Amino acid sequence: MKSYASALRLKFLIGSVMAMSLLTAVSLQANAQNVLRVTAIPDEAPTELQRKFKPLGEYLSKETGMKVEFTPVTDYAAVVEALATKKIDLAWLGGMTYLQAKLRTNGAAIPIIQRAEDEKFTSVFIVPANSNLKSLSELKGKTIAFGSPSSTSGHLMPRYFLMQAGINPDTDFKNVAFDGAHDATVAFVGSGRADVGALNSSVWEKLNEAKNPNALKSKVLMTTPPYYNYNWTVRGDMDPALVKKITDAFLKLDASNPAQKELMDLQRASKYIPTKSSNYDGLEKAARSAGLIK
Numbered sequence: 001m002k003s004y005a006s007a008l009r010l011k012f013l014i015g016s017v018m019a020m021s022l023l024t025a026v027s028l029q030a031n032a033q034n035v036l037r038v039t040a041i042p043d044e045a046p047t048e049l050q051r052k053f054k055p056l057g058e059y060l061s062k063e064t065g066m067k068v069e070f071t072p073v074t075d076y077a078a079v080v081e082a083l084a085t086k087k088i089d090l091a092w093l094g095g096m097t098y099l100q101a102k103l104r105t106n107g108a109a110i111p112i113i114q115r116a117e118d119e120k121f122t123s124v125f126i127v128p129a130n131s132n133l134k135s136l137s138e139l140k141g142k143t144i145a146f147g148s149p150s151s152t153s154g155h156l157m158p159r160y161f162l163m164q165a166g167i168n169p170d171t172d173f174k175n176v177a178f179d180g181a182h183d184a185t186v187a188f189v190g191s192g193r194a195d196v197g198a199l200n201s202s203v204w205e206k207l208n209e210a211k212n213p214n215a216l217k218s219k220v221l222m223t224t225p226p227y228y229n230y231n232w233t234v235r236g237d238m239d240p241a242l243v244k245k246i247t248d249a250f251l252k253l254d255a256s257n258p259a260q261k262e263l264m265d266l267q268r269a270s271k272y273i274p275t276k277s278s279n280y281d282g283l284e285k286a287a288r289s290a291g292l293i294k
Contacts (some may be wrong), residue, residue, distance in 0.1 A: 031246055036066045036246075040092035041079050043151060044181055044203065046072045055263040061074045063249035064242070075180075076150035076181050080104050086235050090246065094152035095121075095283045099293060102277065108236025111277060112243060113250040114228075115269040119279075122201045123153045123161075125221040126189050133196065133221055136165035142195035143175040145188035149292075151198030152283065161224050161285045183207060190214025196221060200229070202268050227286070228279045232291035247274065 023098065040049055041283070049190070053070050071088070073079055076097050082088035084104045093101060093111075129134050133142075147154025155178070161170050163170040169176065170201040177194060179185055182203035189197040191214060201223065209213040232250065233245055250272040255264040287293045 008062050011148055034059065035066060035104055036068045036069060036090060037071065037088050037089050037091045038092075039071045039073055039082060041076050041094055041097050041148075041150075042073060042181065043094065043147065043154070043200075044183055048183075052266045055266060059253075059260070059263055060246065060249055063252070064245050065194040074146050076100075083233065083235055084110055086237070089238060093231055093233050094150075095157045095227070095231070095280055096150055096152040096287060096292070098231055098280060099284050099287055100150060101233060102280075103293065105236055107277075109233050109240075110243070110278070111231040111233045111274065111275050112247050113272050114231040114275040115267065115271050115273050117269065118204065118230045118275075119228060119273070120226035121153060122226055123198055123224045124156050124201050125158065125206050125224075126197050126199070126204065126218045127195065127221045128189060128192060129217050129219050131195070131219070131221075136162060136167060136222055139167055139196055140172045141174050143177070143193075144169070144173050145177045145179050145185045145194035147178070147182050147185055147199060148180055149178055151182075152227075154185060154198055156283070156290060156292055157208055157224055157227055157288045158198030159292070161222075163290060174182060183212075186212065186214045189218040203204050206268065221225055228275075228283055231275050233263055 020197040023096075023142075038053070038060075040053065042049065049072060050070065057070055060066075073082065079088070079091050079093065079097060080101045081104070083091050083101050098109070098111055125136065133139070146158065149155055162169050177188065179188055182199040185197040185199040186204070186207055188194040204215070204220070232246075234246070251259055251274070253264060253269070253272055255261065255270050283291070
């Protein structure tokens, strides 16, 4: 009888543990489903990315009813892989990174929203303030600093326009450096470590507005023609209702609303507009022409 009671208690204990495990699993799943996991390409310093995202994360949490978690990453490739392996739900991508995510996910990654500024984005080539260089065609034999190899505005499009000017980035420079981020490119040029640097116009303007010492020691050699760039992309299997909720949240943002001014200023956005994969067809053509994707 005692052994039977012991067995019964053991059976009850096992059943309770199994039930608790099941409830925990369900709870974890529910919690996971109620968390919007967000990241961004590291095109600026990690502290700056965190500062820029904080008000936006709070806003998205309010609009979606979900907890929003921002996870910084160390390089561009990590963002693409996080989307492809469904570890991230929403990612701030450059045009080139979006193309890489599109290829990595067999077209499953979905660009949903972009700033109005991203329809006509530009890059700048900068040189030291005392430089005598006047055009891209004079850059043979010089040293150049790009951002990340996967950066649209800090590598792909500058490379494409260099090729249009008759400069082969692989053979015509004395040295090519990849410094990883746009603000780092300005530091390279401002400190004299590079004769020319390529970065996105938005960061260049922001650093000048902030009186960044390296920006003040540099000047613009050329501004590129416009192209499509940054967007917010979601993983391909996201619930369409949630995709719409996120999209609508961005579309509601109003730069003239005092309560949203800081958020919009940090994002350097006048307003948000819908986007789609076909907007990046021209960029993909340029990437293939430059040999950056195949």
